Amino acid sequence: MADPTDLDGLLRRWADEQRLDVRETEAVLHAILPPAPAAAPAAASASLPATWWSDLSTQVSAAIVLATVRPATVASS
């Protein structure tokens, strides 16, 4: 049984009744300021692996080496 002189406890219960809940608060906020549309994710970042830059650098380096090193058989002929 609640103590009739527990004014603070009763006031806390009364306060809980009074407050807006999260859903009501969001409804008020969104009525004034509709949520901003979410930014579209970049297509490239969605499809490429995280190591794409390192992989590309390695492949480019290898291609440059292949193109600049003349095979010995060709040089001697």
Next chain:
Amino acid sequence: MTVSADDRAAFTELFEQHREGVHAFLLARISDREVARDLLQETFLRVWHRIEEVTELDLGRQRAWIYTVARNLLVDRYRTDATRRATLHAVAHGSDRAGREQADGSGQLVARDQLAHLRRAIAALPDDQREILSMAVVAEMTSQQIAEALELPAGTVRYKLHRARARLAAELEDT
């Protein structure tokens, strides 16, 4: 109106900072949850329309500005005696949320009766005491914050809060 991300962020921060206090202030005067929510929305809509101006004010003046808007909206809404009578009736009989309470034991029944008694006692407080009590208890505002909002000395706020609590305590002890 072009909505910049900065304005949106500034408004959201203001809304979070002041919504509970403004709502408590409105409920103390109008008490009907639906009406108080509508007025809360209208208050912050006006804040949004003046967001650049409001954000240039310091916190104390921002608070005073926002509560002045809310007070003016209340005055508009509060002109008829019928509205006021409905308000006090709603305070005395609790909100719709309170009406959903389920009492399934004698202890809860007693507690519910005490809460109903408290609501009636709060409804019977003078308007200014009920307003300050609501802002202090529901929105958990300090005396200084309430003083800024209502443009009163902080000592006056503390005195009225003390008087309100003393009156409620006396009412509850009489039961």
